[in-house]
Amino acid sequence: MQRRPRRNRKSESVRNLVEETSVSVKDLIFPLFLIEGQKKQVEVNSMPGIYRYSIDLMLKEIEECMKLGIMSFDVFPAYPESLKDQIASESYNPETFYLKALKEIKRKFPELCLMSDVAMDPYSSDGHDGLVKNGKILNDETLAILGKMSLAQAEVGVDILGPSDMMDGRVGYIRNLLDENGFKETSIMSYTAKYASAFYGPFRDALDSAPKFGDKKTYQMNPANSREALIEADLDLEEGADFLMVKPALSYLDIIKLLSDNYPVPIAAYNVSGEYSMVKAAAANDWLDSERAMLEILLSIKRSGAKIILTYFAKEFARLQK
Numbered sequence: 001m002q003r004r005p006r007r008n009r010k011s012e013s014v015r016n017l018v019e020e021t022s023v024s025v026k027d028l029i030f031p032l033f034l035i036e037g038q039k040k041q042v043e044v045n046s047m048p049g050i051y052r053y054s055i056d057l058m059l060k061e062i063e064e065c066m067k068l069g070i071m072s073f074d075v076f077p078a079y080p081e082s083l084k085d086q087i088a089s090e091s092y093n094p095e096t097f098y099l100k101a102l103k104e105i106k107r108k109f110p111e112l113c114l115m116s117d118v119a120m121d122p123y124s125s126d127g128h129d130g131l132v133k134n135g136k137i138l139n140d141e142t143l144a145i146l147g148k149m150s151l152a153q154a155e156v157g158v159d160i161l162g163p164s165d166m167m168d169g170r171v172g173y174i175r176n177l178l179d180e181n182g183f184k185e186t187s188i189m190s191y192t193a194k195y196a197s198a199f200y201g202p203f204r205d206a207l208d209s210a211p212k213f214g215d216k217k218t219y220q221m222n223p224a225n226s227r228e229a230l231i232e233a234d235l236d237l238e239e240g241a242d243f244l245m246v247k248p249a250l251s252y253l254d255i256i257k258l259l260s261d262n263y264p265v266p267i268a269a270y271n272v273s274g275e276y277s278m279v280k281a282a283a284a285n286d287w288l289d290s291e292r293a294m295l296e297i298l299l300s301i302k303r304s305g306a307k308i309i310l311t312y313f314a315k316e317f318a319r320l321q322k
Ligand code: PBG
Pocket: 117, 119, 121, 129, 164, 165, 199, 200, 201, 202, 203, 204, 271, 272, 273, 274
């Protein structure tokens, strides 16, 4: 035998030399769930190890994560039904607990990178990402609401806005509005190829944000399609997105690769709630090793072409690196 591929696997030092991909804590964004009040920390049932925090405890959690090297966070609010309405008006109420919390986080930790979702669902009594009329999700009417929400978030110091609603034209609409109002430095990480996925289940538990009727298939993409992701990516780039995101990650590694091969901007992937819960549920049964599964998952997302990974594993990963 002339060729023996096993020679390059013979020891850890040699394996390290030939290793092509690695994940760094610098690549990670840690999603966090916020609830109103003080001294509250409630575990999400379907996501062992992940909590909803009130702002005081969230600041502590962020501080702890920063000591582990995590510098980027994506904060999601859980609103009680009583504060939801059809037009998501709480999303741009300057006195709302979410916007006040974002401001507090940036005041306390100006050096961290703060990301926030732009979509109506956490604030909408219909539980949809867009405005509902007669059972339909209205595209252009939704843009105005997303615009107000974006300005309110930029105002309190959010570094990266993440439009996750999948309405047409929203990136350009938001970009123009930000520029007109002096927020030229506020970045946009577009949820470019966001699929109508079963893997968002635990997240909707965490926020009590499941749609009240129907599903999200008229705006989120069909899991059967890949070429459509190129249309979305073209538009988002043209409209001014700084990053393109693929979501979920694991069942869509081909889409990550497709976008990373074709677009020069950084590609992000959202390793979503259901992907986290699957690993945790299997590990709780001793069916697999959670730590090894996590490392393999993060590596595969990186290998497929994502530079940035939004993941609930961020803290666990960071702890392992210490
Ligand atoms: C809201 C939003 C969702 C997620 C991020 N932003 C859920 C959805 O679209 O229904 C999912 C994240 C996860 O599952 O971890 N627009």
